[in-house]
Amino acid sequence: MSLGIIGGTGLTSLEGLEITRREVVRTPFGEPSAPLVHGCFRGYNVTFLARHGHNHSIPPHQVNYRANIWALRHVGVEQVVAVAAVGGIGEAYAPRRLAIPDQIIDYTHSRESTFFDQDAADVTHVDFTYPYDARLRRWLLAAAAEAGIEVVDGGTYAATQGPRLETAAEIQRLRRDGCDLVGMTGMPEAVLAREAELAYAHCAVVANWGAGLAEGQTVSMDDIRDNLTYGMDLVRQLIASLAPKFEG
Template sequence: MSNITGKPIETGIIGGSGIYAIDGFQLLEEKSISTSFGEPSDSYIIGELGGIRVAFLPRHGRNHHLLPSEINYRANIYGFKVLGVTSIIGITAVGSLQDEFPPLHLVIPDQLIDRTVSRKPTFFGQGIAAHIPFAEPFCPLLSKQIYDAATPVTPEISKGGTLVTIDGPAFSTRAESNLYRQWGGDLIGMTTYQEAKLAREAEICYAALAMVTDYDCWKEESADEVTVTTVVSNMHKNSANAQAILTGLLPQISTVKTCHCNKSLQGAIMTNPESIPDETLEKLRLLIEGTLNTPKG
């Protein structure tokens, strides 16, 4: 699908409402999309930067009124699929579980641990079973492109790390924080796991740019700093770097995919196509018609 001027929108960005306040960004339209999985967090903000079309989505709504577990992750990712997006960058605020990732550091994680219990983590079910490969939850190609764009902007950037996703909205207890450290966790946040998993099911490349805001509460001398005030303040300090990284990154995102993200449903669907209920088939047609070779209705 294309926007009003017919040019394709291939890149999506999920983040706070300030992320798209980039110098040189030309707003073209705001597009509301209703999906078969409900309503996304907000309208998609579609614009152009350096000749590249991009769609932004405020993860929590532009007034930040959605808790992490209230976000309709399925609708958000499905909406990007409707727009024709093939790569998504998730900008996310995280706490650090390790000394090597201090506040204001940027990290491109490569692994995830899911500690959420109250979310809908898949498009499938209701008569269709699919099991995607997810050993490497972030697109390696897109992650490298983010890192390459970030290194000229700031030396405070690291590639690799395990991000633990929790339900929230409260921050962790100290016992939980230390447990995640023992598991090998490097970062902690409240949103990334579902975005990465659903993007993989939708055969969209996904990578994250994590902005460290605090040391979580394991570091007792810094525990009092894990407050909304501190998090928001450090997010704002990091936003200028994030904007500069996106400015350099967008023209470099390859439309030729050498990764396997866009083939993740090949062999993943176990259900006989003839057994899939019509209602479920129609609901998932955009995601699976190329895999099942289902006729268009």
């Protein structure tokens, strides 16, 4: 089983990856965010893709999610761990925590969100009751436990349009809707992976409290950068613990 890692803000490259080759993939949906990077991480083969480009120059609403997922499937990736920075809404989702969500609500708009809108003989529906692959989630949780990394098991991810951050009122709305985390890249990436029959799970790095939740404070970009530096180091440890599960 081939493991793919999609890196978001704070993880534009996978430190410690011994690169064997870079591959430019042409897709029917245009250019992916970056060349695919194939290599060996802690002795195990992985394929890495920088969601926002290697220079972090592509904003969330302009990521070519279809090209990214198509490219990973094309080169033989079967399992995808998507890493992304998020804001915390629920009490358990404090900055610097990692979470493996189990549900998602899509608040995005005007994004190309399906592979099945061109030259389709019939209308195609995919089941999306449980948007994240159950087995891959279990492996992520087990890998975290083996590495001694505390993660939050479960939670609902709110996918917002971006690139701006949310207002305090919007965060309160998301809380009323039952959301625990808020980010800008969870959709349509997750549903495209389902359409492409890829096992997909999300590793969320909480970079900040949602707007208005830290009393008397606005969201600080400096705090976000510090929290991401800390959190992404945990992500690398988690991936190192996860990778052996894909051998053989």
